Amino acid sequence: MMQHLTSNHPNIHHLIDKLCVVIPMKSPTRSKQRLVGSLSDSSRESLSLTLFQNTLAFFKRHFPMLDVLVVSESLDVLSLAQSYETNTLFDDGSKGLNGALDFACDWVKQSGYDSQLIVPSDIAVLDYQEITSLIAAINEAQVVIAVAKDGGTNALLTSPPDAIDFQYGYESASAHKANALNNRLVCRSLHFDNLALDIDHSEDLQMAVIRQPKRFKAWKEPSLLPIKEHQYA
Ligand SMILES: Nc1nc2c(ncn2[C@@H]2O[C@H](COP(=O)(O)OP(=O)(O)OP(=O)(O)O)[C@@H](O)[C@H]2O)c(=O)[nH]1
Numbered sequence: 001m002m003q004h005l006t007s008n009h010p011n012i013h014h015l016i017d018k019l020c021v022v023i024p025m026k027s028p029t030r031s032k033q034r035l036v037g038s039l040s041d042s043s044r045e046s047l048s049l050t051l052f053q054n055t056l057a058f059f060k061r062h063f064p065m066l067d068v069l070v071v072s073e074s075l076d077v078l079s080l081a082q083s084y085e086t087n088t089l090f091d092d093g094s095k096g097l098n099g100a101l102d103f104a105c106d107w108v109k110q111s112g113y114d115s116q117l118i119v120p121s122d123i124a125v126l127d128y129q130e131i132t133s134l135i136a137a138i139n140e141a142q143v144v145i146a147v148a149k150d151g152g153t154n155a156l157l158t159s160p161p162d163a164i165d166f167q168y169g170y171e172s173a174s175a176h177k178a179n180a181l182n183n184r185l186v187c188r189s190l191h192f193d194n195l196a197l198d199i200d201h202s203e204d205l206q207m208a209v210i211r212q213p214k215r216f217k218a219w220k221e222p223s224l225l226p227i228k229e230h231q232y233a
């Protein structure tokens, strides 16, 4: 059974001191394109900003000892990140998510961190126990992947930060795993209920409303048909 990263975890200082959390975030106007047909522009933008702020608030509240780096093409996003006392990095977005993460990873390495945890800014529910289990897994593997519900990668923990090339895109969890194995690294793929749910499509948003009705009440649109929780079980 995996040990949780609690305050009396024997390796907490070793893990935390040298770990940097990287949060990539597009400009809100360009975010959540797959919801264009389901939400108005303002609702889509405010959803992406709400998710981003939830992510910043989660790490500040539950992991105040962890350093965070936000990489974005948007100066507004970077200034919001600074209000949560994160490090910030401007990337013009021209090379997409993988390019932005390559740039962030260079910063992380040059800043002397041993490991890096990439968390996208669109996870519906961040769960303390899941994130602690994920971080603790770096004791057993150099690459730890939290697999998304669609085979994507919803969190990626690497030690060293540049252990593998970033291959976000279709079925990226298996691409990242193959990449790790090609590099002869120990890789763990983990499936967590909450961390698997990034919000891509309207069904994901409906699921978020079911799991966190208060937080997502503004997006409880009558036009979206209800679906049952077991579809993601
Ligand atoms: N800095 C940066 N972050 C990005 C870029 N592309 C995607 N991201 C972020 O990476 C995470 C996952 O992105 P996606 O699911 O591809 O994008 P999204 O805006 O959430 O949704 P779609 O537009 O529907 O793909 C989100 O936190 C995005 O904001 C990029 O080019 N630069």
Ligand SMILES: C[C@H](OP(=O)(O)O)C(=O)O
Pocket: 097, 148, 150, 151, 152, 153, 154, 167, 168, 169, 170, 171, 172, 173, 198, 200
């Ligand atoms: C970025 C992409 O995530 P999606 O939003 O497609 O699950 C991926 O994990 O490769």
